[in-house]
Amino acid sequence: MSTYRRLHDGWTLSAITGDRDITSVAATVPGCVHTDLLAAGLIDDPYRDDNETRLTWIGRTDWSYRTAFDWRPDGAVRTDLVLAGLDTVAAVHLNGVRIADTANMHRRYRLDVGALLVEGANTLEVVFRAPYDYTDERQAAYGPLPGPYDEPYQFIRKMACNFGWDWGPTLVTSGIWRPVSLHSWSGTRLAEVRPQVRADGVDLHVRVERTDDAPVTVTATVAGRTAEAVLPAGQDEAVLRLDVPDARLWWPRGYGEQPLYPLTVTAGADSWTRKIGFRTVQLDPDAFRLIINGRPVFVKGFNWIPDDCFPNRVTPDRLARRFGQAIDAGANTLRVWGGGLYETDDFYALADELGLLIWQDFPFACAAYPEDDLMRAEVEAEARENVVRLMSHPSLVIWCGNNENIEGYQHWDWREPLAGRDWGAGFYFDLLPRVVAELDPTRPYWPGSPYSGTPDRDVHDPSTGTIHIWTVWGREDYTFYGTYTPRFVAEFGFQGPPTYATLRASVSDEPLAPDSPGITHHQKATDGNTKLLRGLGEHLPRPDNFADWHYYTQLNQARAIAYGVNRFRALMPYCMGTIVWQLNDCWPVTSWAAVDGDARRKPLWYELRRSYADRLLTFHDDGLAVVNDTDQPWRTDLTLARLDVHGQPLAKDAVAVVVAARSVVQVRLADAVAVPGDPSRELLLAEADGLRAMRMFAEDPVMDYPVADFDATVEPTADGVAVHITALTLLRELALFPDRLDPAATVDEQLVTLLPGESVTFHVTTDRPLDPALLLAYPVLRTVNEARP
Structure with a gap:
């Protein structure tokens, strides 16, 4: 037998340290302290105005979640308490007995509790230690480590951006954030199923747990094929091979269809089912090309951050809307960024169905991490669990060790404060690649991003591996993208404010102004508003009121990112990917996102829809790039015209162009159309098959435009x-x-x-x-x- 029972009802929340009298508040599981207090009316909305600043006490308080449930023996030999996610440092008590201590948000826990359950009423309590108390203790024992913020997130295995980021609030949570259940079973339980999928089949590594010594038959079925193995007493592992020579291949969107096949494994009364896709994935490390089923794929992607500071609020429907926004903008890839989470099963299953490639960072970001025995044990346990959990998904195509930690070691003045101590290299160059090679050898592993292929090579070298470009936004005009000739750009972005409605709903300032208190609080980047104005450069007029500030800075964000994306797409196949920072926001904020914290599309989203289209015309260096990212040749008649600002033609040219599938043709421009007589009164227009590219010969503030009519x-x-x-x-x-x-x-x-x-x-x-x-x-x-x- 094998039955599950969810334990999600009847929970209460109490503060057990601090000076606030919070006792037996109704709690939602899965959930977290912040959302429970908000539902009870005990705190104000953390996303509005500067309310977050008055909620820091939550992360410095110990909390108790408690429930009671009835239990009756059901004939099972064993009953396990299954905790799918505890955030983060917790002690678990059943009927007053402490049964587990946890210290990792990214892990699940299975505890044999049959001897502790009593017939009738039982109590379950999870006591969470204040995250800051834990990190203070760990930091005192290990010594401070460098990081981007005065926050100790690297000392706890918890979502790093919980501690604030340059786009996110500091809302340090505690809670039972994933499901809790009782699993009653007898005979055999499928403890682990690892499908190593090929283009023509799957090799299944199966491990069972049992309550008796009877022989166990393990059976696997997919696409009408069946394999089985008999495990005698004392043997708990088997490898089953299923060959499916006629399998239809799973492809990324834009390259083919996404057929999925149910794969079912049974052992005794227990069963396991996932949908798999038959495909291969390789990485050409020097050129950094992802190759799916033998075909190089140009990555058009977004970086993905947790879609809410409180992940339990991210429903499957919400994921579907967000994925739809990515796809409608032309994306084929999401990079799950290392300051966040291993996402839910729903996340990866939806990507499988839609053909979105998933780049998965392990959760390490922008800081030096301790490598003591405690941290090493937690990292290995979480990596093993999540590699196994996610490896059935065809959408997952690469594991990446971290975000920007190797860059930090090379370029962020870490070495003096480290004083020879470990900083995480042992994870990225040893532990994590070993885990992936052992458990999931069908996928490539990359030590970090940016990374240029070897530990001693500068991560800023664009000629190999991945780079992140933050010179633009940080200090350079967006036209500086034109100085880069990279292989793969895994991160680059430019800020813009959220939509007006999102600002108005989250900020109560009257009137709204670029420097009003709420607007300023919802700008987390250092000197962010200064950089927004500086970023306008010579491109747009200087705003003299809020409406103009809002329009021009949003417009400038769209132009900046389109400039970069178009530049890098024009370099195909030398450059084989752009992953824009970022698709989404976790709250309403001025940021780099294309979709704001209330799910509204910013002007950037619309511009990216043009830049990420399968076919693109873009002015590139001294010519025009004609980009064809489809499987069909593109034969077109390209028309070029130099016009005055009243639309009158001054010179024309026409070029017949044939662009092979998945390639780019560079068209040289004749001087007659490319060289203006009066730059302030002329523009260049290129058109082909309903697509167009337009270049003004001077920046907008000096263009002699007619007044719009x-x-x-x-x-x-x-x-x-x-x-x-x-x-x-x-x-x-x-x-x-x-x-x-x-x-x-x-x-x-x-x-x-x-x-x-x-x-x-x-x-x-x-x-x-x-x-x-x-x-x-x-x-x-x-x-x-x-x-x-």
Whole structure:
């Protein structure tokens, strides 16, 4: 027999240290202290204004979660308490007996509790030690270690960004954050199933646990094939081979379909089922190319951070919406960043279905980590568990040892404070690769990112491996991306504020201003707002009010990242990947995200949808790159025109272009179209098959644009309104922001430049009546050369 019973009801929360009288508050499991206190009305919303600053006591308090449940013997030989996730340092008590001590958010725990259960009422209590008390103790014993913030996150195996980041709040949680259950079983339990998937089958490594010495038959079935092995007494492991020579291959999105096959393993009364995809993955380490089923894949991706500071709030539906936003922007990859989590099973299963490649960092980020026996044991245990848990997923294509820790050791002045102590290298170059090689040899392992292939090579070397580019945003203009010729860019980004509706909902400042208290608090980057203004450079006018600041900085973020993505795509196949920092936010904040903390798409998202499209025209160096990231050749007639700002042609050219599948053609521009007579009054336009690229010969503030003029109509639709605009003059970066009128309103397009006579229709989804006069007026409708009120 094998039965599970969830223990999610009847929990209460109490503070057991500190000076706050919090006793027997109703608690939700899975959940955490912050969300329970919020639900009870005992704290204000941590995401609003600067409320987080008044909640630091939560991470310095010990907490008790307690429940009672009835139990009756059911004939099982053994009953286990299964704790799928405790955050983080905890003592577990059953009927007053301490049965376990835990110190790792990233692990699960299985405890034989049959001897402690009593017929009738039982009590279960989990006592969480204050995270800061634990890290203070560990740091005092080991000595301080360098990191980016004055926070001790490297001393505890917990989501690092819980302690704050340059885009996230400091909300140090405790709680039972994943399910709790009782597992009653007799005979045999499948303790571990490791499917090592090939293109033509799967090799299954199976380990069982048993309560008797009877022979056990282990059976595996997939795609109509079956294999079995008999385990006699004393033998607990077997390897079963299933060959599926006619298997349909699983492909990344854009390269083919994603057929998934149920794989079922049984042993006695226990069974295990996962959906697998048949595929191979290789890494060309010098060029850093991911090769799926023998084909190199150009990675178009986003970095992924935890989608909420309180992970239990991230539901499957929410994941589906976020993945949809990534895919609709043209992405084929998500990098699960090392300051966060090993994500839920739902996360990877959804990626399998959608064909999104997953790059998985082990949870280490931006700091030196202790390598003492306690930390080493925890790291190995969590790595073994999660490698086994996730290896069935075809979407998972690479394990990466850490985020920026090797760079930190090389470039961030760590060596003097380290004074010869360990900093994590033993994990990234020894322990983790050994675990992956032993358990999951079908996938490549990479020691960290950025990393250039060998420990003694500079991680900033763009000629091999992966790089992160933070010179742009940190100190350089975004055109500095043009100085890089990298193999693979695993991280680069540029900030912009969230949407107006998100700011308005999270900040109570009146009026909103770039430097008002709430706006400033929701900017976590050092000198972030200063860098936003500096980043405008010569590209856009200096804003003199909040509406202009908001529009120009959002617009500049979109232009900056598009400039980088287009540059690196034009280098294909020398460069084989861009992973933008970042897709999502965990709360409402000014950040590098394309989708803000309330799930609204920023202008960056719309621009990336063009930059990540399968086919792209982009001005590159002194020419034009014609990018074809499809399996079909692209034969097209390219037209080029030098125009004046009134749309009148000054020179034209036409080029017949054939671009092979998955390749780029560089087109040299004739001087007649490439060299302006008056840079402030001219632009260059390239068009092919409905795609276009446009280059102004001077920066916008010095361009002699006509004042924007247009005809417009607003018509009702089944789900909102259609805003139809016809340009009477050039309209530069036309954008519509309907969330200023209805926070729930969305629009299907942004940042469209129109020449005189051209039209665009914005489809606004809303269930409210919107005043057409307001829809067509500043600051809802914007364009760089607008007529100002």
